[in-house]
Amino acid sequence: MPSFDTVCDPDMVEVRNAVDNAAKEIGTRFDFKGTSAAIELKDKEISLLGDADFQLQQLLDILRAKLAKRGVDARFLDLGAVQKVGGDKVRQVAKVRSGIATEDAKKIQKLVKESRLKVQAAIQGDLVRVSGAKRDDLQAVMALLRKEMTELPLSFDNFRD
Numbered sequence: 001m002p003s004f005d006t007v008c009d010p011d012m013v014e015v016r017n018a019v020d021n022a023a024k025e026i027g028t029r030f031d032f033k034g035t036s037a038a039i040e041l042k043d044k045e046i047s048l049l050g051d052a053d054f055q056l057q058q059l060l061d062i063l064r065a066k067l068a069k070r071g072v073d074a075r076f077l078d079l080g081a082v083q084k085v086g087g088d089k090v091r092q093v094a095k096v097r098s099g100i101a102t103e104d105a106k107k108i109q110k111l112v113k114e115s116r117l118k119v120q121a122a123i124q125g126d127l128v129r130v131s132g133a134k135r136d137d138l139q140a141v142m143a144l145l146r147k148e149m150t151e152l153p154l155s156f157d158n159f160r161d
Contacts, residue, residue: 002138003131004159005124006108006145008100008152010076015096016041018066025062036089039063044096046077049089053082056092063094073153097153099126104152111148112141135161 019041026032026039038049039059046063050056064074080093100108105123112121112130119132119141130141142156 001131001133002135002159002161003129004138004142005157006100006128006130006154007126007157008076008104008154009098010072010096010153012044012096014070014072015046015067015076018063018070018072019046021069022059022063022066025066026059031058044098046094046096048092048094049085050091051089053090056082056090060092060094075151075153100128100152100154104149108145108149111144115141115144117141 019039023039026037032055035051035055036049037051037055037059038047039062040047048056048059048063050059060079064077067074067077076097078095078097080095082090082092085091102123105126105128108128109121109123112119117132117137117140118134119130119137121128121130130138132138132141138159145154
């Protein structure tokens, strides 16, 4: 029975490379000289440190550009609130999304059921497995999910015939 897995997993190697490239650019840019602007990756959290909100926004723009250059979707970033850190410095933490949250998985499952296609969607941990009798139905489900679930950077793995 043909099936595929719907997943939401970034390539962490490319994320690390993008953060390293962004840190290198921050170190060489003239407008960041003498400031406390910094960016670093720990586990699946990217910390942005700057002197002001405007500088944090610049750091975020640099990071998004580097992620796009590396082929990583910027929707993987889940931005936290801006926090004041000692003195006049500010910090923002961006978590890198990995896996499909339960409520999003239920939304995907509901969309598949409402599509009236002859396929089944099953939530398995942090992925959703869609199986059906026809390959064309599975491809129609992929197109439907790409169209309807725009807030998630979904990818489809493990396509089996």
